[in-house]
C-alpha cells in the first residue's frame with residue numbers, strides 16, 4: 001500500500017523518539033512491500049519560535065490531507081510563561097480539534113519483567129491490562145466561556161466544562177465497541193455527585209449500554225477511580241471518561257506499566273486521519289541526550305498501522321518485536337536499564 005504520513009516531532013525528546021519510530025516504519029515498509037511517504041511539519045515551541053504560532057494553518061492542512069499523523073511531544077521551560085499569549089500546548093489542542101479526533105485510546109498494561117520499575121507491589125500488577133478511552137475534543141479543555149477579566153480590581157479566571165449528548169454518545173459507544181473485543185467490561189468515570197455535565201454523561205451512558213447487553217457496565221466517581229487504579233488496577237478493562245479526567249487518570253495509570261515512556265496512544269475521529277502520539281511529554285531534562293525511551297512512540301506507530309492504514313499484520317509484528325525487546329531486558333534508564341534510544345530501537349528492529 002501507499003500512505004502519506006505527516007511527522008510532527010515537536011519539542012524536547014519529540015524529535016528523538018519520532019526518528020526512532022520512523023526507522024521502525026521504514027523497516028516495515030521494506031519487509032512488507034509498502035510505500036510510506038513522510039513529510040515533516042512544526043508544532044509547539046519550535047513552531048512558535050519560527051512562525052509565532054504553535055501550529056500554522058498550512059501545517060494543520062498538511063495533517064488533514066495525510067493518511068495519518070505521528071507526533072512526538074510539545075512544550076518546555078522556554079515557553080512556560082503563564083502570561084504568554086501563545087503556548088506550545090495550544091498547537092496540540094488545535095490539531096486535535098482540527099482533525100476531529102474525539103477519541104483518545106490509551107492502553108495500559110503491566111509487563112511481567114518490569115514490575116520492579118513500578119512503585120506498586122508485583123502482586124497488584126498481575127493481570128493489569130486496560131484501555132482508557134479519553135474524550136479528546138470537548139469538556140473543560142474547549143468549553144466556552146473561557147478567559148479572564150478584571151472588575152473593580154478583582155481578577156477572575158473561568159473555564160467551562162461542557163458536553164452535548166452527541167459528544168458523550170459517540171465516545172461511550174466507541175468504548176462499548178472496544179470492550180466487545182476484550183474482557184467485555186466498561187467502567188464509565190464521572191463526577192455525577194457534583195457536576196451537571198457528569199449527570200448528562202451518566203444518563204447517556206446508560207442509554208448506550210442498553211445496545212450492548214453482553215457488556216458489563218459500571219459507573220465510578222473519578223475520585224474513587226483514582227484510588228481503585230492503584231488499589232485494584234486489575235479490575236479495569238475499558239475505562240471511558242471525559243477529557244480532563246482522562247488526562248489525569250492516564251498519567252496515574254502509567255505508573256502501573258513502570259514508565260510513562262512505554263505508553264502509546266491513538267486519537268481517532270469518524271473518518272479522517274488518525275493522530276498517534278506517546279502519552280509522555282517533551283522531557284526537557286533529558287532532551288538531546290539520546291537516552292529517551294522510544295517505545296511509547298514506536299507502539300504509537302503500530303497503532304497507526306492498525307487503525308489508519310488497516311495493516312493489522314504489520315502492527316502485530318511491531319508489537320511482538322517490542323515485547324521481545326522488553327523481555328530481553330534491553331531497557332532505557334526510566335525502566336532501570338542502561339540502554340540508550342538507539343540500542344532499544346535497534347533491538348526492536350532486530351526482533352522484527
Ligand code: IPM
Pocket residue numbers: 074075089092247279
Ligand atoms: C496529554 C498532555 C496534553 C493534554 C497537554 C500537553 C496539553 O498532557 O496528551 O495527556 O493535557 O492533553
Ligand code: MG
Pocket residue numbers: 247248251
Ligand atoms: Mg496528560
